Amino acid sequence: MGVRHHSPACAGLVRRTIRELRPAYVLVEGPADMNDRIGELLLGHELPIAVFGHYRGTERVATSWTPLCAYSPEWVALTEGRTAGAEVRFIDLPAWHRAFTDRPDGAANRYADAETRYSRATERLRARYRVDTVDALWDRLFEIADPDGLRDRLDAYFALVRGDTEADDGDRAREQYMASWVRAAVAHAGSRPVLVVTGGFHQPALRALTAAPGTSPGAEPAAWPPVPVPPDGAAGGSFLVPYSFRQMDAFAGYQSGMPSPGYYQHLWDEGPDAAAKTLHRTVVERLRARRLPASTAALISAHTLTEGLAALRGHPRPARVDVLDGLAAALITDDLDQPLPWNTDGPLRPGAHPAVVETVVACTGDRTGRLHPDTPLPPLVHHVTAEEIRLGLDGDRTLDLDLTNPRGLERSRFLHQLRVLGIPGHTRLTGPDHGADPRDRETWEPCPRTGRDAALTEAGAYGARPDEAATALLARRLRDTGTAADAGTTAALLFDAVLCGAGTLSRDLLDGLAHRIRTTADPGPLGRALAVVLGLWRHDRVFGTARDPLFGTVLDHAVDRIFHLVEGLHGGPPGVDVSRLRALTAVRDALLHAAPALTLTTPETAAATAARIARDRHAPADLRGAALGLCRALGALAEPAGEAEAFAVAADPAVLGDWLAGLLALAREEILRPAPKGEQSLLATLDGVVTTMTDDVFLHALPALRQAFAFFPPRERERVAQLLLDRRNLHGSARTLLRTTADPLLLARAAALEEHTGLLLDRHALGAPR
Structure with a gap:
């Protein structure tokens, strides 16, 4: 059969x-x-x-x-x-x-x-029966059809589709x-x-x-x-x-061939007519619980439309698509931005109408299975339970771990092993991060343990102990990425391995990372890798990797490779390449904090290279600004890339925002320092450039300027505002310049009214010069 x-x-x-x-x-x-x-x-x-x-x-x-x-x-x-x-x-x-x-x-x-493999036959059948999807075709032919002769129809259907496929x-x-x-x-x-x-x-x-x-x-x-x-x-x-039904639902991406498991459970238990009524009631209850419009009249309309659609389509009883189309017609009065998901093949897409989302969720159902207590479990389940008790991690409380303490580090590694294995229980809020300054404390908070038993069982495929299983899973991810993995992906795996205490795997990952650094042609992934390795090289008390020679070699090659890629870089799409700026930020941190490990690129040679990039008129604007920022951060601003040339670049409104984004990404603190006596600060020069812009030029430059100043955290933005007040000899709170109490929509309408009035005056030759 x-x-x-x-x-x-x-x-x-x-x-x-x-x-x-x-x-x-x-x-x-x-x-x-x-x-x-x-x-x-x-x-x-x-x-x-x-x-x-x-x-x-x-x-x-x-x-x-x-x-x-x-x-x-x-x-x-x-x-x-x-x-x-x-x-x-x-x-x-x-x-x-x-x-x-x-x-x-x-x-x-x-x-x-295997329906995707015998699509030719099902396409002909869908055209013959005028249905949109294989699921609708299946329902019409089998789920709501007369059960007499069902086996013969199934045999004919499968003979047809298999005969069309190799x-x-x-x-x-x-x-x-x-x-x-x-x-x-x-x-x-x-x-x-x-x-x-x-x-x-x-x-x-x-x-x-x-x-x-x-x-x-x-x-x-x-x-x-x-x-x-x-x-x-x-x-x-x-x-x-x-x-769970959610895992089985085709709308969530499961390839079972049958979507809406909750609906089909009602169909199995109650039959098509009762399943349609149950689905109507469930959808309306969900919509009302979320304060979305779902009146009694809409429910009556959905019933009527479902019965009418079933009759119109020649269905002996309501099919799933009849119920869903009836609900949509009764509940949705807006224009839809995308097709209804049950009329297409594939999962529910972002941006769907709320009524559609609730209808799909109601069709999915919330049923989750539970194993009998006598069911054998893999060794990992028992080992994790015992380790949680031994380490005091079996409660529902927030954990503040001191990583310099042996027990705190042991607990941290165990929690990271569970995190890598995808076992719910705790979520990390704070702790050492990729390339961040060393932190020796971690905070974990409890989270819902839904699906924990299934996750533990599945993780048991990788080993009997959490450290063994986490190491095996990370090794698999490394193999799965293959030679196509960039340096950033490999570095992320390396950081996870170190957090889990997988020392042998860390060495293998470092070897792979060194190779990928030499072959990667994009500064962005290299910057992510450099930030990770730099953080590990500096995290002395936590991981024991500080000043490790192998980590230092990877640092040296990553800095040299990034400079090799950015020097002479010309053209490219306009705008700011944030990943490239982050790569240069990682280079700056390595030059400032890991200079003893660098032999291929010293701070002196780096400053000279950055100066050449800063004065290269053909280089992207954000890269020129970042190069100047790197010179300032290193305290070695070369004369050929001095203030005068930097101001000349900044004066061009077309590139001002991009150039400034690069500068601020690498030298925020240096920009805010007072200028030497008798000289004008760069901030004052930029203020002069911005205030002389016309409205059109300013609005054209505004998005890039906003992106550039986003590199300032709120406290430093307030410092900029205070400097601007001092420059104008004004007194008041700098903080008030960072926010407004007026309605932004009201300000926008006022600006539009002013613009309209100006144009009207100009049309009648009554306007003043603007």
Whole structure:
């Protein structure tokens, strides 16, 4: 029997078929390595749940989920088969097998239907039945159709779509393996029937593969196929994890083939008519709870429109799209910026109408599964629980950790290991950051632990201890990035490894980072890497990496590479390249704080290079300003790039904001210092340039100026305001210049009125010169 995963219609057909046939064997598409633990699967869990499969070897790491809910045909086959006295077996390859993992998507979900691969057939059917999506087509043909003849229609549908598609190597390997189970079961069953429940895509192939001689009832019993085991040196297996409707929803990105699991649960429990009414009521309740318009008249209108749409479309009873379109028509009176999500393929996109969002959430449902207390768990779960108790981290309180204290550092590393593994429980608020000044304290606050059991089980694929698992996961991320990773990405992994205490991995990451520094052609990622390594080189008391020679070598090469990339840089898009400015900021910090580690680029050679860039008229404006700022920060402003030339560049309104952004990014403190006696400060010069601008020129330069002054924190902005007051011999609070009590919209209307009045006076030759 071919089925669509998570289809109530198929689940109902499986249930009826088992009760009528009373088969000897019920074979289900699922991981064969779970056959010895089917009793564990049927302990009495609260659905939905999933079988989590994992594999970890020297060359690859793979994970996969096999989700099951109450209306999954596979789940019904397991439970009804056991009730009917049948032998129940999974017959597919384990999730870690290369038939899954060698695919481009890694087969993270076993039950991701192959509909994208047989789109030609479904496109013809959608055109024939005038529906927008495969889901709407499926509902029309099967979910709301008369159950009589359902199996014949399913067979015709799957024969059509499979006949239009060529299976890949992974599909063929799986089908050969499943067929061997079918042949063995038929031989063992004697004269009794065997029911095979598999994804519809595989059904035609399995029928062909099992139609060969030797599969007839009464044949010599064949040996049951062996279950593949991981090769030597690799670890693999399966565990049960709680799952949720949100994880199963196609609108959230799940590739199950069936969206709206909450709606289909009602369809399974109550039927189409009751499911439509329940969805109407749930959507209105959600909208009212959020104080969004949802009147009783709108609810009545939604009911009427749903019934009318079902009749107009020839549906014997309301389909999901009838209900959703009826709700949208009744509740939404605005123009929509994007198509309704149930009329397109893909997840819900940002910016959707609030009524659409609440409708989708109501269709998803909030059900979350729960495992039976007797369910076996991986060793990591027990180890994390014991470590939390030992380290005093099992409570719900904010943690203030002293990283200079051995116990505080141990607790920090444990929390970072859980963070890297994605296990909820605590969120870090403050602590050492990439390239920041050394901080020896961390603050963590408790956060909701929703999904913690599932996250712990899934993290158990990487190791039995949190330090081992975190190291393995970071190593996997490094391998996954491959040679395409930039220096910034590698540096972020390095910082996480140091925070987790993964010393050996840190050395491997440093080696990889040194290579990527030599090959990276973008200053931005290099700047991120430099900031990270500089912070680690300086964090003496915390991580023990201060003055480490290997870190120093990486610093040296990163500074030299950034200068190599920015000197002679011409052209490019207009505007400010913030990542490039951050890279030069990291260079400045390295020159000021790590000069002993730098041999390729000393502060003296850096100042000379920056001076050349500052006077290069063909260099981008923000880079020229940053180069001048670097000279000032190093205290070595070269004469060729002196004040006069800097002022000349700043006087051009077209580049003033960009140039100033570069300058302020690297030399805020130097800019605010008083000028030597008898000289004019740069701030005074800039004030003169801005005040002489016409309105049009000023408005043209204003966005870039605002971006430039955003580099000043509030306290320093107040200092700028005070300097401007002093320059005008005015008394008052500088803070009042940073904010206004007037309504900004009122000020905008006043400015527009002034402009309109001026134009009107000019038209009649009554205006004064402006």
